[in-house]
Amino acid sequence: MTxxxxNQQLRRDLKDAAALLKWSGVxxxxxxxxxxxxxxxxxxxxLMMIALSYQTMEDKLAGYADEVKAARIIRAAEQKT
Structure with a gap:
Protein backbone atom coordinates (compact mmCIF):
# COMPACT_ATOMS: atom_id res chain seq x y z
CA MET A 1 0.00 0.00 0.00
CA THR A 2 1.36 3.40 -0.99
CA ASN A 7 1.53 9.86 6.10
CA GLN A 8 4.98 9.60 4.52
CA GLN A 9 5.95 12.80 6.35
CA LEU A 10 4.49 11.50 9.62
CA ARG A 11 6.45 8.28 9.31
CA ARG A 12 9.63 10.16 8.45
CA ASP A 13 9.15 12.50 11.44
CA LEU A 14 8.59 9.58 13.81
CA LYS A 15 11.69 7.79 12.54
CA ASP A 16 13.76 10.99 12.85
CA ALA A 17 12.56 11.55 16.41
CA ALA A 18 13.37 7.94 17.31
CA ALA A 19 16.87 8.28 15.85
CA LEU A 20 17.45 11.53 17.73
CA LEU A 21 16.45 9.88 21.00
CA LYS A 22 18.69 6.92 20.26
CA TRP A 23 21.81 9.00 19.69
CA SER A 24 21.01 11.36 22.57
CA GLY A 25 20.75 8.31 24.83
CA VAL A 26 24.09 6.99 23.56
CA LEU A 47 21.87 10.09 33.53
CA MET A 48 21.67 6.35 32.93
CA MET A 49 18.00 6.37 33.95
CA ILE A 50 17.31 9.22 31.51
CA ALA A 51 19.17 7.36 28.74
CA LEU A 52 17.10 4.23 29.40
CA SER A 53 13.86 6.23 29.27
CA TYR A 54 14.99 7.60 25.88
CA GLN A 55 15.44 4.04 24.67
CA THR A 56 11.92 3.12 25.77
CA MET A 57 10.43 6.11 23.95
CA GLU A 58 12.58 5.42 20.87
CA ASP A 59 11.10 1.93 20.69
CA LYS A 60 7.56 3.35 20.94
CA LEU A 61 8.16 5.90 18.19
CA ALA A 62 9.69 3.27 15.92
CA GLY A 63 6.62 1.12 16.53
CA TYR A 64 4.34 4.03 15.64
CA ALA A 65 6.32 4.55 12.42
CA ASP A 66 5.75 0.88 11.57
CA GLU A 67 2.02 1.32 12.24
CA VAL A 68 1.93 4.30 9.88
CA LYS A 69 3.63 2.18 7.22
CA ALA A 70 1.04 -0.58 7.73
CA ALA A 71 -1.77 2.05 7.55
CA ARG A 72 -2.93 1.36 11.10
CA ILE A 73 -2.17 5.02 11.95
CA ILE A 74 -3.28 7.57 9.37
CA ARG A 75 -2.85 11.32 9.35
CA ALA A 76 -6.32 12.63 8.62
CA ALA A 77 -5.23 15.91 7.02
CA GLU A 78 -1.98 17.51 6.04
CA GLN A 79 -0.72 19.79 8.79
CA LYS A 80 0.68 23.18 7.92
CA THR A 81 4.08 23.91 9.43
Whole structure:
Protein backbone atom coordinates (compact mmCIF):
# COMPACT_ATOMS: atom_id res chain seq x y z
CA MET A 1 0.00 0.00 0.00
CA THR A 2 1.36 3.40 -0.99
CA UNK A 3 1.35 6.02 1.74
CA UNK A 4 -0.10 9.45 1.16
CA UNK A 5 2.31 12.37 1.33
CA UNK A 6 1.09 13.42 4.83
CA ASN A 7 1.53 9.86 6.10
CA GLN A 8 4.98 9.60 4.52
CA GLN A 9 5.95 12.80 6.35
CA LEU A 10 4.49 11.50 9.62
CA ARG A 11 6.45 8.28 9.31
CA ARG A 12 9.63 10.16 8.45
CA ASP A 13 9.15 12.50 11.44
CA LEU A 14 8.59 9.58 13.81
CA LYS A 15 11.69 7.79 12.54
CA ASP A 16 13.76 10.99 12.85
CA ALA A 17 12.56 11.55 16.41
CA ALA A 18 13.37 7.94 17.31
CA ALA A 19 16.87 8.28 15.85
CA LEU A 20 17.45 11.53 17.73
CA LEU A 21 16.45 9.88 21.00
CA LYS A 22 18.69 6.92 20.26
CA TRP A 23 21.81 9.00 19.69
CA SER A 24 21.01 11.36 22.57
CA GLY A 25 20.75 8.31 24.83
CA VAL A 26 24.09 6.99 23.56
CA UNK A 27 25.69 10.36 24.29
CA UNK A 28 24.15 10.52 27.77
CA UNK A 29 25.35 7.02 28.53
CA UNK A 30 28.88 8.06 27.54
CA UNK A 31 28.75 11.04 29.89
CA UNK A 32 27.43 8.80 32.66
CA UNK A 33 30.37 6.41 32.18
CA UNK A 34 32.79 9.31 32.53
CA UNK A 35 31.02 10.47 35.69
CA UNK A 36 31.24 6.95 37.10
CA UNK A 37 34.96 6.88 36.37
CA UNK A 38 35.30 10.22 38.17
CA UNK A 39 33.45 8.84 41.20
CA UNK A 40 30.18 10.78 40.79
CA UNK A 41 27.86 7.78 41.17
CA UNK A 42 24.64 9.69 41.88
CA UNK A 43 24.77 11.91 38.77
CA UNK A 44 25.84 8.95 36.65
CA UNK A 45 22.88 6.87 37.83
CA UNK A 46 20.49 9.72 37.05
CA LEU A 47 21.87 10.09 33.53
CA MET A 48 21.67 6.35 32.93
CA MET A 49 18.00 6.37 33.95
CA ILE A 50 17.31 9.22 31.51
CA ALA A 51 19.17 7.36 28.74
CA LEU A 52 17.10 4.23 29.40
CA SER A 53 13.86 6.23 29.27
CA TYR A 54 14.99 7.60 25.88
CA GLN A 55 15.44 4.04 24.67
CA THR A 56 11.92 3.12 25.77
CA MET A 57 10.43 6.11 23.95
CA GLU A 58 12.58 5.42 20.87
CA ASP A 59 11.10 1.93 20.69
CA LYS A 60 7.56 3.35 20.94
CA LEU A 61 8.16 5.90 18.19
CA ALA A 62 9.69 3.27 15.92
CA GLY A 63 6.62 1.12 16.53
CA TYR A 64 4.34 4.03 15.64
CA ALA A 65 6.32 4.55 12.42
CA ASP A 66 5.75 0.88 11.57
CA GLU A 67 2.02 1.32 12.24
CA VAL A 68 1.93 4.30 9.88
CA LYS A 69 3.63 2.18 7.22
CA ALA A 70 1.04 -0.58 7.73
CA ALA A 71 -1.77 2.05 7.55
CA ARG A 72 -2.93 1.36 11.10
CA ILE A 73 -2.17 5.02 11.95
CA ILE A 74 -3.28 7.57 9.37
CA ARG A 75 -2.85 11.32 9.35
CA ALA A 76 -6.32 12.63 8.62
CA ALA A 77 -5.23 15.91 7.02
CA GLU A 78 -1.98 17.51 6.04
CA GLN A 79 -0.72 19.79 8.79
CA LYS A 80 0.68 23.18 7.92
CA THR A 81 4.08 23.91 9.43
Missing amino acids: LTRP DLFGVAKRLLAAGDDISADE
